[in-house]
Amino acid sequence: MTRRLLLSYLGLALLVLAGLEIPLGFIYARGETSRAAQSVERDASMLAEVTEENIEKGHLDALPDVIGDYATRTGSRVLVTDKQGTVLADSDPGGRTGISLAAQPDIARALTNRPTVTTTSDSDGNDVVSATMPGSSGTTIRGTLRLTYPLSEVTAHIHRIWGALALAGACILAAVALVAFSLARWITRPLRTLEAATSQLADGQLTNPPDATIGPPELRRLAVSFTHTATRLQHLLSSQQAFASEASHQLKTPLAALRLRLENFEPYLDPRAHPSLDEAVGEVERLGRMVQGLLALARLENTATTPEPVDLDAVLTDRVAMWEPLAAEQYVAIDITGPPAGRVWAIPGALEQVIDNLLANALRVSPPSTTITLHRVPGTELHIIDQGPGMSEADRARAFDRFWRSSDTHHDGTGLGLPIVRHLIGASGGTITLHPAPGTGLDAHVRLRPVTPRPRRGPRTAGGGSPLLRPEPRTAAVSRGPRSG
Missing domain, CATH: 1.10.287.130 (Signal transduction histidine kinase, dimerisation/phosphotransfer (DHp) domain)
Known part of the structure; x- marks a missing residue:
């Protein structure tokens, strides 16, 4: 939650900065370009007056010095024509004099006493401001002047301003991030204590109540x-x-x-x-x-309780040896199949009680001359399969409810065996489900957590823990009928 709050604050700050700095940057860039154009237009007007005076007095040889001095100081290019549009002077060393530019739009407009100020690109693709002014006295046109000023310095200055705005925005975002992180931590600290307290309560005991003095x-x-x-x-x-x-x-x-x-x-x-x-x-x-x-x-x-490693194969062997005499009295066989399962996680004594309860239920409903199969599947799964009458889907859905017994129950079960089994398996980190067995009967599917292979410290002895519903060896017989909990 701290991260989400921090991202929310930063997103809001970024949105505000973008809404302020981007328009500000564009406004400043347009202002700088406009000021450059106005300056060029003003200088072009002044130079046009000076050159018009020289043309009027016939001092044409003074024109290169006048425009060359300005071009050298400003890095611009100045071109002067007479009233027919013929070039009289050009500050560009590569420019030619004596050629006619009367056909060019800006020169043609200036010859009709109309100035032109535009922003264009030169032959190298650089942005320039071009101002073409008529050299006139009243309505008498004596020539024109074109002043071309490169915008490279203006563009570089605009880029520096954009960089400064970006740096200022980054600094503001860093400050906002610092403040937002502190604020988010302050807001979420009670939630973290609540989370820890909830976990403790879920484990059964609230030892550290949440701090009610912060946040x-x-x-x-x-x-x-x-x-x-x-x-x-x-x-x-x-x-x-x-x-x-x-x-x-x-x-x-x-x-x-x-x-x-x-x-x-x-x-x-x-x-x-x-x-x-x-x-x-x-x-x-x-x-x-x-x-x-x-x-x-x-x-x-x-x-x-805390689950511990238990040898499932040893427990199965021990419990089957316990139940075989009772099953033989009902002419029922008990068989263990499948590859060895190895060690699994279980609370002490849980597996013995689980197998005893499931075998008791299976034996209670198994007809004579049938087999109860304890089948092991790789992946630490155990299936206890009987050949009894089975259970309907509705009965399987309610089989783990306390005190519940099937409507056609004819035995004296308490309805607590399967709830105890589910509690023990759940406390061990496993699951149990009931499924129809192939043909007839019921398949109790137990899935347990395998122990990660590591150096063995020695197998646990089967039979540990105190049984809850473990049968007495001297019981003469087990009554038959549909199963219950």
């Missing part, structure tokens, strides 16, 4: 308003996160007690009520998992 009054008021808004927003977010964390934590104990009491009812209930009791216990268990998911999300949102 224009409007920006100072903006800084005060921003600080007030950011403080209130941080307070609201902290209150919300604290409520979610504390409420979820406080619900764990009552839910566990409720489940025990429901299970204690079983010996005293009519056998026909046992299915309803099982359903109630299942809902309590699902509510407990939902509370665990809320606690996990609260911990993720409250914890500032």
